[in-house]
Amino acid sequence: MGYKVAVFTGPGTLEVQEPAMPVPTGDMVLVKLLSCALCTLEQRIYKGAMPYYPYAGGHEAAGVVESCGERVTMLSPGDKVTLRLLTSCGQCYYCRSGHENQCVTSFKASNHAGLNGPGGLADYMLVDARQVYKVSPDLDIDCAALAEPLACCVHSVGKGQIGLGDDVVVLGAGIMGMFHVMLAKRKGARVIVCEVDAARLEKAKGLGADVVVNPSECDPVEKVKELTEGRGANVVFCTVALPALAAQAIDMVGKLGRVVMYTSFHPKDPIELNEDRVHYSEIRITGSVNPDMRDFHTAVRLLSLGIIDAEPLISERVPFEKLDYAFEQSIKPGMYRVVVTHGR
Ligand SMILES: [Zn+2]
Ligand SMILES: [Zn+2]
Numbered sequence: 001m002g003y004k005v006a007v008f009t010g011p012g013t014l015e016v017q018e019p020a021m022p023v024p025t026g027d028m029v030l031v032k033l034l035s036c037a038l039c040t041l042e043q044r045i046y047k048g049a050m051p052y053y054p055y056a057g058g059h060e061a062a063g064v065v066e067s068c069g070e071r072v073t074m075l076s077p078g079d080k081v082t083l084r085l086l087t088s089c090g091q092c093y094y095c096r097s098g099h100e101n102q103c104v105t106s107f108k109a110s111n112h113a114g115l116n117g118p119g120g121l122a123d124y125m126l127v128d129a130r131q132v133y134k135v136s137p138d139l140d141i142d143c144a145a146l147a148e149p150l151a152c153c154v155h156s157v158g159k160g161q162i163g164l165g166d167d168v169v170v171l172g173a174g175i176m177g178m179f180h181v182m183l184a185k186r187k188g189a190r191v192i193v194c195e196v197d198a199a200r201l202e203k204a205k206g207l208g209a210d211v212v213v214n215p216s217e218c219d220p221v222e223k224v225k226e227l228t229e230g231r232g233a234n235v236v237f238c239t240v241a242l243p244a245l246a247a248q249a250i251d252m253v254g255k256l257g258r259v260v261m262y263t264s265f266h267p268k269d270p271i272e273l274n275e276d277r278v279h280y281s282e283i284r285i286t287g288s289v290n291p292d293m294r295d296f297h298t299a300v301r302l303l304s305l306g307i308i309d310a311e312p313l314i315s316e317r318v319p320f321e322k323l324d325y326a327f328e329q330s331i332k333p334g335m336y337r338v339v340v341t342h343g344r
Contacts (some may be wrong), residue, residue, distance in 0.1 A: 005112050005122035006323055008055045011048030014323050019112060022126040024069040029129050031081060033063040034344075035145040036120040037314075037337045038330040046327045056112055058120025058340070059085040062144035065132070072129045080139065082147040082303075084131045084296050085109055085118035101155060101290035123320065123342050133296065136304035142317060142339045143303055143310040149337075150308060151291035151299035153179035156262045157187065158295070159288050160235040164188035169224055169233045170209075171249055172240035173200040175313050175336045176262060180237050181209050182308050189235070192227060194220045199334070207312060224252040231255065237262050247271040253283050261287040317341050 002018035009015045024030045037060035044050040045057055062082040065075050075081070088095050088103035095103050111119040111127055119125060135144045153176060162168055168184045170177050173195035184191045185208035193209040195201050201212040213223050224233055232254030238245055239262045249259050250273065277283065291299070302308040313336040318326035320342050330338040 003122065003124035004320070005056055005115065005119055006058070006320075007115060007117075008045050008053055008057055010053055011051070012046060012324075012327075014046075014327075016323075017115075019114075021124060022113070024067055024072075024126060026069040027071045027129050028069045028126055029072055029075055029132050030066040030068075031063045031083065031125050031127060031132065032066045032342075033061050033120065033123055033125055034342050035063065035142045035339055036061040036122075037142070037145045037149070037339045038326060039149065039337075042121075043327070043331050047331065052116070054116065056115040056117035056119035056121070058122070059109070059118035060145050060148045060337075061085060061118075061120030061125070062135070062141050062147070063125075063342075066124065068129070075129060075132060075134060079134050080137055080141065080144065081132050081134050082144040082300060083120070083125070083127060084133065084148070084151075084293070085111060085120055085127075086148070086290065087131060099292060101292045101295075106290055121320070121323065121340060133300045135300055139304055140311065142314055142341065145339060146310040146313065146337060147296065147299045147303055148291070149175060150179055150302065150310065151296040152176070152288070153183055153262075154298045154302070155291045155295040156180065156237060156260050156288035157183040159260045159286050160184075160237060160258050162187040162189050162235055165190070166234035167192065167224075167228050167254075169194060169236045169249075169252060170204075171195075171220075171236065171238045171245050172263075173197070173204045173209075174239065177237075177239040178204065178207055178313055178336070179308070180239060180262070181207050184235075184237075185209075186307065192224060192233070194224075197334070203312070221248055221251045228254060233257060235260070239263050241266045243267070243269045243271050250277075250283070250285060253281075255281045255283070257281070257283050259283065259285045261285070264289075313337055314339055317344070319344065
């Protein structure tokens with residue numbers, strides 16, 4: 001008996017292949033996948049912006065353990081699990097110094113024999129037990145699939161070093177902005193969200209934003225200064241890929257503040273930096289990319305314990321049989337996550 005795995009063979013072209021069902025031995029685990037969320041990486045490959053063909057996409061996946069190799073001790077058949085599919089080599093300088101997110105081979109994965117890519121768009125997968133994280137049996141399986149994006153935001157929020165009572169600005173209220181809002185709130189901050197989409201601002205309020213600012217109605221830098229008695233924010237997270245917003249993020253942070261460039265930027269136009277402002281204000285400008293293992297562990301706990309609810313960020317659930325429709329939906333503006341499901 002074989003299983004199904006979706007492979008991008010060209011822009012907008014998906015092909016379902018049927019490899020033979022593997023049998024787990026040693027440290028390997030066979031997982032029956034039930035859910036896979038469509039992230040920006042998959043959307044870019046689907047649209048042809050990142051032409052890595054053939055590519056087995058899908059790196060935000062969750063399911064149930066089907067069977068385990070003889071050396072697997074912490075997992076049993078029937079366990080509800082989420083997977084860390086964009087793994088690290090464990091051998092390079094960064095992995096060995098505890099920074100797997102900076103691994104020299106990060107983003108490369110091959111979880112199906114002979115296929116490049118993380119491969120979460122499949123109904124079964126053979127993975128190393130180290131990549132498998134058990135979640136609470138009560139957790140919705142599609143929310144479990146969002147452990148990976150949440151883990152990315154856990155990493156970012158860690159970089160921001162939020163203190164109790166800090167003023168935190170989140171630029172953008174897409175899924176990543178929203179996770180930042182929820183996490184910053186739980187860190188004890190006053191959260192200010194800047195976003196041009198009024199519907200997203202409303203949603204941000206519902207998820208814990210204390211103040212919402214619409215930059216199409218006022219100057220967001222002035223507004224943040226006004227809200228902070230002229231000081232500027234303690235922490236600013238930029239989750240929108242526009243260089244103009246990167247500059248804005250630096251302008252609205254106060255003395256000793258932290259600016260985290262959560263997103264990568266498109267286009268990659270350089271911005272001007274007033275070096276004296278860095279000198280006199282002692283601000284710190286940093287980035288955040290990928291979660292390390294601890295961030296992933298933290299994200300799984302936040303979801304399993306119900307501290308973070310990812311349900312409001314799932315826009316639509318689409319069965320695997322309608323993959324093309326799922327991708328079309330996922331790239332529409334205003335969508336949060338589209339989740340591809342099996343057997344429902
Ligand atoms: Zn992702
Ligand atoms: Zn490495």
